[in-house]
Amino acid sequence: xxxxxxxxxxxxxxxxxxxxxxxxxxxxxxxxxxxxxxxxxxxxxxxxxxxxxxxxxxxxxxxxxxxxxxxxxxxxxxxxxxxxxxxxxxxxxxxxxxxxxxxxxxxxxxxxxxxxxxxxxxxxxxxxxxxxxxxxxxxxxxxxxxxxxxxxxxxxxxxxxxxxxxxxxxxxxxxxxxxxxxxxxxxxxxxxxxxxxxxxxxxxxxxxxxxxxxxxxxxxxxxxxxxxxxxxxxxxxxxxxxxxxxxxxxxxxxxxxxxxxxxxxxxxxxxxxxxxxxxxxxxxxxxxxxxxxxxxxxxxxxxxxxxxxxxxxxxxxxxxxxxxxxxxxxxxxxxxxxxxxxxxxxxxxxxxxxxxxxxxxxxxxxxxxxxxxxxxxxxxxxxxxxxxxxxxxxxxxxxxxxxxxxxxxxxxxxxxxxxxxxxxxxxxxxxxxxxx
Amino acid sequence: xxxxxxxxxxxxxxxxxxxxxxxxxxxxxxxxxxxxxxxxxxxxxxxxxxxxxxxxxxxxxxxxxxxxxxxxxxxxxxxxxxxxxxxxxxxxxxxxxxxxxxxxxxxxxxxxxxxxxxxxxxxxxxxxxxxxxxxxxxxxxxxxxxxxxxxxxxxxxxxxxxxxxxxxxxxxxxxxxxxxxxxxxxxxxxxxxxxxxxxxxxxxxxxxxxxxxxxxxxxxxxxxxxxxxxxxxxxxxxxxxxxxxxxxxxxx
Numbered sequence: 243x244x245x246x247x248x249x250x251x252x253x254x255x256x257x258x259x260x261x262x263x264x265x266x267x268x269x270x271x272x273x274x275x276x277x278x279x280x281x282x283x284x285x286x287x288x289x290x291x292x293x294x295x296x297x298x299x300x301x302x303x304x305x306x307x308x309x310x311x312x313x314x315x316x317x318x319x320x321x322x323x324x325x326x327x328x329x330x331x332x333x334x335x336x337x338x339x340x341x342x343x344x345x346x347x348x349x350x351x352x353x354x355x356x357x358x359x360x361x362x363x364x365x366x367x368x369x370x371x372x373x374x375x376x377x378x379x380x381x382x383x384x385x386x387x388x389x390x391x392x393x394x395x396x397x398x399x400x401x402x403x404x405x406x407x408x409x410x411x412x413x414x415x416x417x418x419x420x421x422x423x424x425x426x427x428x429x430x431x432x433x434x435x436x437x438x439x440x441x442x443x444x445x446x447x448x449x450x451x452x453x454x455x456x457x458x459x460x461x462x463x464x465x466x467x468x469x470x471x472x473x474x475x476x477x478x479x480x481x482x483x484x485x486x487x488x489x490x491x492x493x494x495x496x497x498x499x500x501x502x503x504x505x506x507x508x509x510x511x512x513x514x515x516x517x518x519x520x521x522x523x524x525x526x527x528x529x530x531x532x533x534x535x536x537x538x539x540x541x542x543x544x545x546x547x548x549x550x551x552x553x554x555x556x557x558x559x560x561x562x563x564x565x566x567x568x569x570x571x572x573x574x575x576x577x578x579x580x581x582x583x584x585x586x587x588x589x590x591x592x593x594x595x596x597x598x599x600x601x602x603x604x605x606x607x608x609x610x611x612x613x614x615x616x617x618x619x620x621x622x623x624x625x626x627x628x629x630x631x632x633x634x635x636x637x638x639x640x641x642x643x644x645x646x647x648x649x650x651x652x653x654x655x656x657x658x659x660x661x662x663x664x665x666x667x668x669x670x671x672x673x674x675x676x677x678x
Numbered sequence: 679x680x681x682x683x684x685x686x687x688x689x690x691x692x693x694x695x696x697x698x699x700x701x702x703x704x705x706x707x708x709x710x711x712x713x714x715x716x717x718x719x720x721x722x723x724x725x726x727x728x729x730x731x732x733x734x735x736x737x738x739x740x741x742x743x744x745x746x747x748x749x750x751x752x753x754x755x756x757x758x759x760x761x762x763x764x765x766x767x768x769x770x771x772x773x774x775x776x777x778x779x780x781x782x783x784x785x786x787x788x789x790x791x792x793x794x795x796x797x798x799x800x801x802x803x804x805x806x807x808x809x810x811x812x813x814x815x816x817x818x819x820x821x822x823x824x825x826x827x828x829x830x831x832x833x834x835x836x837x838x839x840x841x842x843x844x845x846x847x848x849x850x851x852x853x854x855x856x857x858x859x860x861x862x863x864x865x866x867x868x869x870x871x872x873x874x875x876x877x878x879x880x881x882x883x884x885x886x887x888x889x890x891x892x893x894x895x896x897x898x899x900x901x902x903x904x905x906x907x908x909x910x911x912x913x914x915x916x917x918x919x920x921x922x923x924x925x926x927x928x929x930x
């Protein structure tokens with residue numbers, strides 16, 4: 243079954259299929275009204291979307307969430323196997339996988355159950371833990387935030403819900419894979435992560451998508467709450483097919499002494515607009531965003547980070563590495579805003595671009611605002627081409643120009659790679675090699 | 679091994695190599711000495727195929743093939759190695775990963791990780807090179823001496839048949855120079871067909887790696903050839919005097 247076009251009826255149907263409570267439906271309809279009022283973004287890549295042709299919901303008659311691979315439909319299972327999802331499960335704490343719109347597989351290791359960690363789909367969470375969800379849902383990213391956040395509010399489907407209770411640390415990262423697999427299929431997952439006080443979470447989100455000729459739309463919203471003295475790291479590498487529009491709002495609210503880290507890679511998609519944000523509300527809280535973007539032929543990566551300093555003595559750190567090649571456009575767009583209240587704060591922004599040929603482009607649009615004399619922002623930016631001396635050195639040892647370039651490019655994003663779990667770093671190497 | 683015939687190279691309207699010729703046979707060690715700006719380093723880069731230098735005329739023949747138009751990496755895989763005067767550092771590219779890739783560029787099947795680590799660790803300790811240098815990004819934070827040792831480390835692992843040592847002793851203190859030369863001599867003993875071209879300002883290195891021929895290079899060409907005595911003569915009297923005294927003995 244699939245629902246095409248953005249109408250009240252379709253939104254009601256989505257809600258009906260999911261057996262949602264009234265407050266969820268109300269939220270969807272309110273978001274739809276906001277969506278109609280909102281204008282398209284005035285900045286960044288230009289694209290046309292025919293919202294009437296987008297598929298907003300699709301399921302493959304997989305009605306319940308499965309807890310074991312053996313109960314999952316075999317052709318679905320094979321696809322995930324080819325992506326390496328099943329194998330990697332052995333190494334990670336638990337995997338929530340979204341195949342098209344329904345979360346079809348959910349498994350939690352005993353450790354998580356024992357520690358009262360909740361790791362489930364947003365739909366299940368809305369039914370089982372409504373109070374917990376209501377407290378945070380839509381509070382960090384409002385449905386009035388931007389057109390695509392409104393859209394997501396209206397038609398969200400799938401996505402993870404994670405709750406880490408106070409004083410809890412997990413031994414391994416949690417992981418989820420998302421995938422668009424139908425023509426014109428929009429994917430609107432909604433993720434809500436709550437890391438309660440004195441706790442720690444590393445969440446890894448993986449994205450892969452096969453290629454289709456029509457434009458697919460991916461408009462996700464990720465909300466993260468980082469409690470007092472807590473730490474959350476969110477790692478993702480998106481590798482959407484080059485016909486996907488990837489328009490994502492990711493934001494974390496960080497309480498006193500909390501630490502939020504976004505490790506964000508953008509390799510695929512036709513156009514990406516993504517600026518992971520930290521609202522540093524609590525005193526002494528800190529935010530980091532390490533982001534890479536690789537833009538090749540017909541690709542526009544418009545990415546960066548946002549750091550909003552509100553609490554005293556807050557610190558933020560943005561490291562952005564852009565690579566443009568073969569006519570691609572990799573742009574850094576970011577904002578640091580140190581509010582008047584955020585005395586004693588410090589922000590560092592470092593963005594580097596590597597442009598591999600004359601056809602490609604890389605721009606930087608940094609906005610740095612410091613509203614108090616008692617804080618400061620450092621900004622550093624470089625644009626470079628592959629250094630000929632470096633190339634000569636590597637080639638003089640017998641490496642082909644391509645291999646040498648590959649090593650230099652991987653070296654350029656080393657700061658990002660070293661933050662990744664091992665299997666992800668290897669996967670990234672493979673992806674980049676294929677893309678060079 | 680390497681034969682250069684009447685090579686002319688012009689950089690920015692200036693003739694850097696001027697009918698330069700040399701013939702280095704298998705297993706021979708040659709040294710080229712000459713004042714600053716005489717084209718010694720240009721020569722090494724031209725042999726290695728650096729694209730910043732255009733050959734106007736003349737031939738570079740390596741093992742019987744004219745290699746004028748070969749890419750740098752192809753020359754390297756055929757066995758030419760240039761130990762650079764000032765080895766650069768490359769941010770983010772791990773030294774061991776780089777060397778392993780270079781080894782594999784010469785093999786059909788990739789080298790086993792264990793075998794590689796064992797070999798590189800052994801060679802590094804032979805050179806007194808800190809193990810940490812192996813795993814760091816190429817020469818990042820390394821001293822001049824460490825960089826030179828890293829070049830020699832690569833020689834011992836990539837096993838070239840023709841080695842150019844461009845000012846090997848610069849940046850190396852006496853003890854390190856000795857160590858590095860011992861390692862090179864060991865390599866030459868084990869691989870007796872390997873030829874070496876030493877490019878140097880000072881005869882100091884020639885005490886450790888003994889050349890069969892010493893050439894004196896001035897204004898882009900070899901003006902005189904002799905043996906170790908020529909090097910000592912140059913050290914004693916300087917380039918201009920040495921050149922003037924025995925102009926009639928120009929090497930053909």
